[in-house]
Amino acid sequence: xxxxxxETLDRPHEECGVVGLWAKKGSGVEVAxxxxxxxxxxxxxxxxxxxxxxxxGTLVNIHKGLGLVSQVFxxxxxxxLQGHFGIGHNRYSTTGGNHIANVQxxxxxxxxxxxxxxxxxNLTNATVxxxxxxxRGVGFxxxxxxxxxxxxxxxxxxxxxxxxxxWEARLAHLGEEAExxxxxxxxxxxxxFAMRDPLGLRPMCLGALKGEDGKHTAWIVASESAAxxxxxxxxxxxxxxxxxxxxxxxxxxxxREPHERAPKPAxxxxxxxxxxxxDSHIEGQSVxxxxxxxxxxxxxxxxxxxxxxxxxxxxxxxxxxAYAHVAGLPYVDGLIKNRYxxxxxxxxxxxxxxxxxxxxxxxxxxxxxGKRVILVDDSIVRGTTMGPLVSLVxxxxxxxxxxxxxxxxxxxxxxxMGVDLASxxxxxxxRMTVEQIRAHIGADSLAYITRDGLHAAVGExxxxxxxxCDACFSGRYPVDVSAFGLDDGKLQFESRKRGED
Ligand code: SF4
Numbered sequence: 210x211x212x213x214x215x216e217t218l219d220r221p222h223e224e225c226g227v228v229g230l231w232a233k234k235g236s237g238v239e240v241a242x243x244x245x246x247x248x249x250x251x252x253x254x255x256x257x258x259x260x261x262x263x264x265x266g267t268l269v270n271i272h273k274g275l276g277l278v279s280q281v282f283x284x285x286x287x288x289x290l291q292g293h294f295g296i297g298h299n300r301y302s303t304t305g306g307n308h309i310a311n312v313q314x315x316x317x318x319x320x321x322x323x324x325x326x327x328x329x330x331n332l333t334n335a336t337v338x339x340x341x342x343x344x345r346g347v348g349f350x351x352x353x354x355x356x357x358x359x360x361x362x363x364x365x366x367x368x369x370x371x372x373x374x375x376w377e378a379r380l381a382h383l384g385e386e387a388e389x390x391x392x393x394x395x396x397x398x399x400x401x402f403a404m405r406d407p408l409g410l411r412p413m414c415l416g417a418l419k420g421e422d423g424k425h426t427a428w429i430v431a432s433e434s435a436a437x438x439x440x441x442x443x444x445x446x447x448x449x450x451x452x453x454x455x456x457x458x459x460x461x462x463x464x465r466e467p468h469e470r471a472p473k474p475a476x477x478x479x480x481x482x483x484x485x486x487x488d489s490h491i492e493g494q495s496v497x498x499x500x501x502x503x504x505x506x507x508x509x510x511x512x513x514x515x516x517x518x519x520x521x522x523x524x525x526x527x528x529x530x531a532y533a534h535v536a537g538l539p540y541v542d543g544l545i546k547n548r549y550x551x552x553x554x555x556x557x558x559x560x561x562x563x564x565x566x567x568x569x570x571x572x573x574x575x576x577x578x579g580k581r582v583i584l585v586d587d588s589i590v591r592g593t594t595m596g597p598l599v600s601l602v603x604x605x606x607x608x609x610x611x612x613x614x615x616x617x618x619x620x621x622x623x624x625x626m627g628v629d630l631a632s633x634x635x636x637x638x639x640r641m642t643v644e645q646i647r648a649h650i651g652a653d654s655l656a657y658i659t660r661d662g663l664h665a666a667v668g669e670x671x672x673x674x675x676x677x678c679d680a681c682f683s684g685r686y687p688v689d690v691s692a693f694g695l696d697d698g699k700l701q702f703e704s705r706k707r708g709e710d
Contacts, residue, residue: 219594225313225329225627226251226299227413228436229394229401231456232427234293238418241290243429243440244297248278250439251432253486254329255299258312261287262325263295266398269323273298273312294401294456296394298327301629310351314396315359322398324362324376328355329432330390330411331627333688338386358383358393377464380404380453384465389688390477390626392448394430400457403430407467408475408687409450410626410678412491415461416442428456433489447492450474475678475687479628481667482617483524483587494670497527502666503616503658504531504585511656512536513612515581519543521598522570528616529585538583541576543602566597577606588617589646590630592637596650603651613652618660618682619643625690630681 228247232238244261259281260273270290274281278299298313316325332338335354338361343349347360362379376397383404390410395402405413416437418427431437434444448454451467477484480491487497504527518540520529533540547569582602589595595613602608619638624630633639637646647655658666660682667677680686 219590219592225301225327226254226432226436227296227327227329227392227394228298228429228431229294229296229327229396229403229456230427230429231294231401231458232418233425233458236293236420236426238293238427240293240295240427241287243418243427244290244295245278245282245287246440247429247431247436248297248299250436250486251299252278254432254484255301258300258309259298260300260312260314260327261290261295261297262314262316262327262396263290263292264323264396264398265292268292269316269325269396271314271316271325273309273314275309275312294396296325296327296396296401298394308351311353311355313353313355314394315351315353315355316396317359317363319363323396324359325396326355326359326362327394328358329392329413329627330406331625332357332387332391333389333625333690333692334387335389336692358387358391361386362395376400376402377453377455381465384451384453392432400455401430402453402455402464403448404453405448405450407451407471408678409492410475410477410687412476412480412485413448414491415445415448415454417445418442425460428461430454430456433485433491435486435489438488444490450476472687473674473676475676477626477628478663478667478677478679479588479617479624479681482663484628487527492675493672494667498670499667500527500587500616501531502669503587503663504528505535506662506666507585507614507616507656507658508532508535510659510662511614513583513614513654513656515583515610515612517541517543517576517580518583518585519577519602521584521586522546525585525587525616528587532583532585532614536583542573543577543582543584543606544570544598545573546570564597566594566601570598570601572601572606574606577602577608580608581610581612582606582608583612583614584652585614585616587615588620589615589637590620591635592641592646592649595652599651610653611651612654613647613650613656615655615657618657618663618679619646620681622681622684624681625686625693626678626680626688628681 258275259278262271272286314325314327332354335357339357391406392411392413393404416429417425420426453465455464481499485496489496518533520526530540599611621639
């Protein structure tokens with residue numbers, strides 16, 4: 210399959226979306242169908258594979274495959290996914306590549322029934338955990354860190370009582386051993402569980418479906434609240450960093466609170482900049498509203514004489530509108546995106562490959578001709594897209610000047626916590642100064658929001674005590690990344706104590 214989105218857009222890639230659903234027996238809630246539409250709403254978090262695993266407490270049904278949710282599932286393979294609870298997953302592959310063996314949920318039978326795991330994030334000590342289990346005879350069929358989690362939970366020696374497993378204890382033990390980012394949805398015979406890592410690097414929230422009598426009929430956990438809205442569920446709350454919840458017919462209940470000496474949270478700040486849907490709320494904040502604040506702040510920090518403001522569709526448009534508002538300039542459409550190019554089985558011709566941005570965007574000359582244009586984008590990763598976009602606006606749109614403004618700071622460091630940002634040498638801001646990047650992309654001027662500006666925009670509506678990871682901008686990681694061997698002397702592990710900024 211050929212993925213034009215991936216090839217034409219210089220964007221960071223989220224690794225996954227997860228969802229879990231428990232419906233009361235006899236409630237009539239169609240679990241697999243609801244999971245399908247929740248995954249559909251989370252499609253932006255991973256486009257390379259999808260899977261759903263359901264159960265009635267006795268039988269487990271699973272279907273997964275490579276491709277978009279709409280390509281993996283159809284009425285025929287959804288129908289056998291019976292049961293009143295289940296979990297689902299969208300995958301963007303980095304670790305282990307896009308191979309069917311790495312597609313989630315991971316599911317194995319244990320002495321105490323099935324366990325299936327859907328994971329968003331990346332364990333930074335997966336190799337250490339894998340090697341330790343392999344030395345005790347555990348075999349692996351994939352290169353995925355999610356299989357490490359699954360096997361860790363299945364180990365027979367862990368807190369097993371004679372009559373039943375203690376999944377809560379196993380999960381708590383996982384929380385002690387695993388390092389890095391993990392938001393998990395876990396299916397067992399008796400319940401589904403949801404869990405966030407102690408830093409809360411990746412989001413996860415809880416919601417509920419109500420029946421006609423107003424009583425709860427089902428509970429759902431998902432990476433983003435937009436998935437809840439899509440299936441008609443109401444948002445209850447975010448899971449706390451480090452929290453484990455259990456959901457069964459008695460509803461959701463916390464089985465492990467965050468440790469009182471837990472580190473200060475480090476939610477990925479990029480969720481607000483780019484990853485999450487604008488209609489999602491994360492940690493009490495509307496993603497759309499945060500993007501407005503980013504655009505306003507960018508305009509205050511980096512004004513320039515111009516005639517109009519345009520944005521790169523779709524994720525940058527909110528920031529572009531807010532920039533225009535503060536700058537007192539008209540916001541207009543300047544780039545039109547082909548919404549259906551997404552994925553196609555047809556390879557572009559050699560001649561088309563030379564400028565793939567043109568497959569994705571066209572310039573609206575009626576609005577651009579003769580104008581001094583401010584082009585707002587949310588981020589620049591490798592710098593491969595911005596140059597062609599600037600020339601599209603200048604040559605295709607016949608703009609007089611093109612001034613690029615970016616609503617996130619220069620990305621100078623890789624991410625080891627579940628986001629595919631590219632390696633150091635691929636990141637343009639690691640290799641070049643801002644002036645060199647400006648010359649490289651052919652813009653008349655280039656400016657990024659500052660790190661202080663980013664934190665001010667995100668922090669303005671954040672909950673007290675909330676903290677954010679910004680390691681890809683600052684090089685200060687909330688987890689120890691020395692095991693990755695990529696330290697160029699600029700990366701630091703910053704232990705996050707509560708009460709610190
Ligand atoms: S390094 Fe960047 S992308 Fe990765 S978790 Fe931190 S803020 Fe998010």
